[in-house]
Amino acid sequence: MIWIYYLPVALSGIGGLLCLIPKTRFEEDVSIVASFATLGASILIAFMPDASSFGLYVDGFSKLMQLMISAVYVLTVIFSIHYLDHIENKLFQTNLYFLLLNWFVVSMFFTVMVDNVGLLWVGVEATTVTSALLIATDNNEVAVEATWRYIVIVSTGLTISLLATIFIYGGFHTLSLNALLQAPQATKIVSVGALLGIIGYGTKGGIFPMHTWLPDAHGRAPAPVSAMFSAVLLPVALYTIVRFVQIVPLESVRNFAVVLGSLSVIVASLMAFSQRYYKRMFAYSSIENMGVALIGIALGGNAFIGSVIIILTHAFAKSAAFFLTGNVLAGYGTSAIKDVKGVSKTMPLTGYSLFFASLAVTGAPPFGTFFGELLIMTRMISVYGAWFTILIASFLVVAFIGINYRIVRMVFSEPDGQYKHLDDNATVPIIGLAVALSITFLTPVIYMFLRGVAVK
Amino acid sequence: MFNLNEIFILVGFIQIALVAFMQWQIYISSVIKTFSVGSYFLAAFLLAAGYVNGEPYLMVLGFLTAGIRAWFIPGFLSRMLRRDRWRARELKPVLGIASTIILSLLFAVFGYVIYTWTMYDYVHSAFGAIPVALFLQGAFLIISRSNPITQLIGYLVMENALYLFGSLFPELPFVVEAGVVLDVIGTVMISGVIVRLKEEPAQNTEVEDSTRREDFTELRG
Amino acid sequence: MLLILSILQLLYVVLLAPLAAGVLAKTEELLESKKGPSIFQTYYDLAKLFRKESLVPGVALPFFRIAPYLTFAFYLLLTLVLPIITAFPLTFGPVVDFMGGGLVFGAAAAIKKLAALDSRNNYSHLGTSRAASIGALSEPIMLLIFIMLGVISHTNNPYVINNILQTSGAWYGSLVHWFVTIAFFMVLIVETGKLPIESHSMGELGMIDQSMEMEYSGRELALYKWGSYMKHFLLMNVFMNVLAVPFLVPMALSIPAVLVYALINFVKILVLVVVFALLNESVSKYRLFKIFDYVAVTFVFAFLAALVFFTTRPGGGF
Numbered sequence: 001m002i003w004i005y006y007l008p009v010a011l012s013g014i015g016g017l018l019c020l021i022p023k024t025r026f027e028e029d030v031s032i033v034a035s036f037a038t039l040g041a042s043i044l045i046a047f048m049p050d051a052s053s054f055g056l057y058v059d060g061f062s063k064l065m066q067l068m069i070s071a072v073y074v075l076t077v078i079f080s081i082h083y084l085d086h087i088e089n090k091l092f093q094t095n096l097y098f099l100l101l102n103w104f105v106v107s108m109f110f111t112v113m114v115d116n117v118g119l120l121w122v123g124v125e126a127t128t129v130t131s132a133l134l135i136a137t138d139n140n141e142v143a144v145e146a147t148w149r150y151i152v153i154v155s156t157g158l159t160i161s162l163l164a165t166i167f168i169y170g171g172f173h174t175l176s177l178n179a180l181l182q183a184p185q186a187t188k189i190v191s192v193g194a195l196l197g198i199i200g201y202g203t204k205g206g207i208f209p210m211h212t213w214l215p216d217a218h219g220r221a222p223a224p225v226s227a228m229f230s231a232v233l234l235p236v237a238l239y240t241i242v243r244f245v246q247i248v249p250l251e252s253v254r255n256f257a258v259v260l261g262s263l264s265v266i267v268a269s270l271m272a273f274s275q276r277y278y279k280r281m282f283a284y285s286s287i288e289n290m291g292v293a294l295i296g297i298a299l300g301g302n303a304f305i306g307s308v309i310i311i312l313t314h315a316f317a318k319s320a321a322f323f324l325t326g327n328v329l330a331g332y333g334t335s336a337i338k339d340v341k342g343v344s345k346t347m348p349l350t351g352y353s354l355f356f357a358s359l360a361v362t363g364a365p366p367f368g369t370f371f372g373e374l375l376i377m378t379r380m381i382s383v384y385g386a387w388f389t390i391l392i393a394s395f396l397v398v399a400f401i402g403i404n405y406r407i408v409r410m411v412f413s414e415p416d417g418q419y420k421h422l423d424d425n426a427t428v429p430i431i432g433l434a435v436a437l438s439i440t441f442l443t444p445v446i447y448m449f450l451r452g453v454a455v456k
Numbered sequence: 457m458f459n460l461n462e463i464f465i466l467v468g469f470i471q472i473a474l475v476a477f478m479q480w481q482i483y484i485s486s487v488i489k490t491f492s493v494g495s496y497f498l499a500a501f502l503l504a505a506g507y508v509n510g511e512p513y514l515m516v517l518g519f520l521t522a523g524i525r526a527w528f529i530p531g532f533l534s535r536m537l538r539r540d541r542w543r544a545r546e547l548k549p550v551l552g553i554a555s556t557i558i559l560s561l562l563f564a565v566f567g568y569v570i571y572t573w574t575m576y577d578y579v580h581s582a583f584g585a586i587p588v589a590l591f592l593q594g595a596f597l598i599i600s601r602s603n604p605i606t607q608l609i610g611y612l613v614m615e616n617a618l619y620l621f622g623s624l625f626p627e628l629p630f631v632v633e634a635g636v637v638l639d640v641i642g643t644v645m646i647s648g649v650i651v652r653l654k655e656e657p658a659q660n661t662e663v664e665d666s667t668r669r670e671d672f673t674e675l676r677g
Numbered sequence: 678m679l680l681i682l683s684i685l686q687l688l689y690v691v692l693l694a695p696l697a698a699g700v701l702a703k704t705e706e707l708l709e710s711k712k713g714p715s716i717f718q719t720y721y722d723l724a725k726l727f728r729k730e731s732l733v734p735g736v737a738l739p740f741f742r743i744a745p746y747l748t749f750a751f752y753l754l755l756t757l758v759l760p761i762i763t764a765f766p767l768t769f770g771p772v773v774d775f776m777g778g779g780l781v782f783g784a785a786a787a788i789k790k791l792a793a794l795d796s797r798n799n800y801s802h803l804g805t806s807r808a809a810s811i812g813a814l815s816e817p818i819m820l821l822i823f824i825m826l827g828v829i830s831h832t833n834n835p836y837v838i839n840n841i842l843q844t845s846g847a848w849y850g851s852l853v854h855w856f857v858t859i860a861f862f863m864v865l866i867v868e869t870g871k872l873p874i875e876s877h878s879m880g881e882l883g884m885i886d887q888s889m890e891m892e893y894s895g896r897e898l899a900l901y902k903w904g905s906y907m908k909h910f911l912l913m914n915v916f917m918n919v920l921a922v923p924f925l926v927p928m929a930l931s932i933p934a935v936l937v938y939a940l941i942n943f944v945k946i947l948v949l950v951v952v953f954a955l956l957n958e959s960v961s962k963y964r965l966f967k968i969f970d971y972v973a974v975t976f977v978f979a980f981l982a983a984l985v986f987f988t989t990r991p992g993g994g995f
Contacts, residue, residue, distance in 0.1 A: 091653075118632030122639055129642035133649065142672055144653045149675075151647055152607055156598060159614045162636065163591070166618065170625045175632065192575060216675050277674055335674065469852055469985055476977040480970055557973035561980055568984060582988050589984075 007041035016102030057115035060449035157203025167193025205237030218283035223326020227319035257298035264291030273402030306375030313368030317360035320432035342415030349426035468586030495526035587621035694910035704954035731895035744792030796892035804888030856982035
């Protein structure tokens, strides 16, 4: 039955290949079938035991990641079909778009299931290769510049994590996750490797020192691609960091991760507060969420579960938010916040769900992000004391106020007639929001999945 | 017959000198050629290492390096140059050339100091300083130039540095090395497309630094 | 005996330096498929200049007239203290070491610059400022090179350095030595005014050293020219005898060996002259502000030698 574990990679890979068949609208049908089949396979895997042979390392956390990737994949494909019609000057044909989208998903599935730190790097770098062109789908100079920054910054950052991989190998003389997680004693060289790994993969995950590509890429990519980036690509990068923290559970490594995570939260909150473009604002919100999740990963225990809850809720809520910004962008033709007025009047479904999505990603109570943050804060008080926790929490509040204030102004104001053609197509985002909300009630299930994984 | 350590030092310092040379060159085609020469040296080192240790695996890797890093990628990049090859050049260096050369050297020295202070105790080899220095020099090449192809070369220099660093340890699994090579090829190919897209408008409008224009305000802040 | 050898070395340099310049000119012309002047043309020129009348600008100080004699004397002094046909110190050997030699070279250059300023000629001023700004950067590099040679030999004595490189294959083959050699070669091109730094056409745009002697004529000009032939000859000797090919230089006192080596040494110099001729014919001149990029690369090589030393010394690290 081991072949079932390979199904997600195989199905989406084949789906990508079939997109090459030049037949009108065929690639869309193929992608829908492939994405649903992948979702089915992921659900099937969720009920199977953990696997750790044949080059696989699939534990509860991997299964959750697979479920998340395939679910967002389904939503993105469905939304893309409709949304691509809004893009006038496309860089390539739609079948190439779907080909890249499918293979982008393949590279992420590959990353979360391989049993080799080296191949983990290969998988993450492959996500760069497959996703770079997607950013430039809307072919204009600014998008191309954003793509270029994405390639250069992320590739450079990932060379650091390759260095980290070499250090890990130098310390343990093996790269297999199975062997590494059971390795007896972490040596000094390995801790250097883990620190470098956090910086390197942090680049991809939008963690502080090298997060600068993220707002550019998210702000300029077409809505479904931004959704994919924010919802699943960043968590996949965090997945690798989780593995590094698991391999080297030293105090220094954790403190380092907490510092980087806190800096990400602080920088992102301040930047989100002063944004003039709504997609960039949500991009900074992603950095903030990933920062909080990284803190949780570093703290371990219940905080790690909190991180996973944040990651999952954020994935669905943020993808919904980006889909909706796509609708707004298509309707109003501008990405500046001040030019968008009265979305709730012009596009009622989009407007109200955008409001709820914005609440969800900033950590408002009924959503999982709030409970995840609560779990992390609780743990943080016991480890780092109350003052530090209050500092981080106050920056979260800053981001909450900044983002929601702007979204409220966009949604509940009087429309001033500055819109082109309105297309209030919000089915997919509403489904996403519903899933995001339901994660709150699925917390026991998540806990069950993570029982064997918990970061020590 | 050979002393591998000496070959490592020789190849490593040739690479460092070549990066300083790249900082000197304004013309893109000579930067690409310099990179190609550096990669041939790297390949020669791997071949020598494979020969001395009697490991066919390293020799295969050497041929792979010669074929892909020294021959294919530079060839691909020089085909990216749209205008006459001898005219494609860095239009507006961020800093003066002389100061970037000196800074590149300082980055190498910085890499050496960092290495001896932090990592030397763990790696137990003074030679590890060479790849670390090269790594920082490559990063500086990316920062100091605005031409996309030169930036890409800077990234590849960093990759080469890691290759050199990896050879200090007993061999990495071949699957990993092969995967890394594949990814590098993919990155270069994708970047090629983006470089073309970036150059098109620049050619039409004759604007040297398009990022200062009005539509780019969104990318600030 | 040492005194006789000293005089022999003095004559060797004074008499053969113009010949090397003549061979360079001839080779360049031959490479251009021209017939070219005789290799003795430099001697004819010098003889002619000595016969000519000397004119001095009315505003110049007496110093202006003395400068050529002074610089010539400095170069004569250097002739006596560098390893040219012997690898053991001659009578005046202990007078100065490498640093001191560098200082004497610098003093001669400074006198030449002051005299050029004194001439009140605009082109001389131009050349002086160019030479000064390039020299300000290239001389520290020279110093760095000497320091690295000191690292190799634990001394600044050119004779000792030659002996060590001649006998120790490990040092001769080391990357430290070769980076120093490359750096010295690049400085040599700057100091002797070869392409790509300086072209010896009559266009004043690229002139550096040439323009500083514009107001001189007759015997003073002859001495300047002869002095600069000697300077180039000496620097080429230092490069060949101490750094690049330190072999065969007699390390023990033996008259026949020294005499034979004198011939071999000239062959070495001719090889370097041919290299220079090839360089002059194959590269084009840099624009003036690009010279500083070139000097920066030279600095990189000299400094990398230090880095190599630190990396490769036993035990490595600090």
